[in-house]
Amino acid sequence: MSKVRVLVGTRKGAFVLESDGKRHAWNVNGPFFTGWEIYHMKGSPADPNRIYASQSSGWFGQVIQRSSDGGKTWETPGGGPTQDPRGWMHGESNKFVYDVSGETGKPLTTHQFYDGTQHPWEFKRVWHLEPSLGDPDAVYAGVEDAAIFRSADGARSWQELPGLRGHGTGPKWQPGAGGMCLHTILIDPQNPKRIYIAISAAGAFRTDDGGKTWSPINQGLRSQYIPDPNAEVGHCVHHIAFHPSRPGVLFMQKHWDVMRSDDAGDSWREVSGNLPTDFGFAIDVHAHEPETIYVVPIKSDSEHFPLDGKLRVYRSRTGGNEWEPLAKGLPQSHCYVNVLRDAMAVDRLEPCGIYFGTTGGQVYGSADAGDSWEPIVRDLPPVLSVEVQSLP
């Protein structure tokens, strides 16, 4: 029978939840990396035992962890003790240094700061790790301040793909409330040279040449509280998702509005339809139905909790516009948690399983495509991210 492994990153450590294909009885493993913020963990599609984790702290900065046994044990790549002090190894698995060389495109070195002045890029943390589809040792990292890095050696070392910051709109990017973060990386399974990324608050970008050059893909996004609501960049995109079989069709949860593109991001249209709020963070697509999508509407702007204290996932079976609330098994009173942008994921089993984590420390799972929900765990630290691995 198939198995499922749910990777949960929290404010105070990582947890690995495992179940058989029924998805009702769960083993909870962890916490790992206690006391550290785990912004994201994700497994390699090419080798499910290879998992990468972003571990960070306001005191000690960034650490990258790697597991080669499905999350049982972890290591800092290249960080083992050296035997001979003269043969110094320098741990570089957490070395994210922006590329400022002239040879690789002279990336811009400033962005817009909160006060409107130009501010130099300063690395703060890794928000998202996206393993390559075919090589367990290749992995991308989306970081704050916004940039994308790539490792080809199992996260031992990282190199920026400087074309993203270098294409010209960088001085117009600015931090959202959570910082200026590159939080979404989607690799086209039909064309691995095509990658989509999203930045708060700059917008979505696409490369068609493996990361050398990038273009903003924000036409059709409308953000009424920026000076030019239809600007080329400056939009606060919260998350993007696609179905692997149809990677040119994108679904976006923007700061306001749910959006859809049918042309690989060249143009967008709003599909918020009858959703009860105009705000949210997470969005994902059913594993077997490319037109079935899920969001968790959140009340904007500074409240950031479910409307009326009722936690409800909304599902559209029509690719947007027509939405139905899914509440069975979820708290329907006095619930004031949030669901963050990387905290929802789907498995590949039949029927499709949906999972999401909350800032209240609950991880909910549905083994029937959202019709009903059960808490897998209730009392973890605030959940930052949820990813799922479907295992044979």
Added chain:
Amino acid sequence: MIRVVLPTHLRRLAQADSSEVQLEVHDPATIRGVLDALEARYPMLCGTIRDHATGQRRPFLRFFACEQDLSLDSLDVPLPDAVVTGAEPLLIVGAIAGG
């Protein structure tokens, strides 16, 4: 041998047996020399005490020894004799902040 006391999180990250590690540091012993030796033995600590790009001490970490705060001194100032002889440890301390 210079004695260095690590904060709990870094001791765990380094998989050190105890919070205090002993390091051989070239003369004249300085904080920079201690950090070089520490990172050589524990490469996973690179970047956690001083920033990879700037080499500067991370803002929420402090260096204490002999009841003195050495954090704002140059990394190249010689350490107190009591630290050099091993009579007193160099403390790397995480600032009390956050939740």
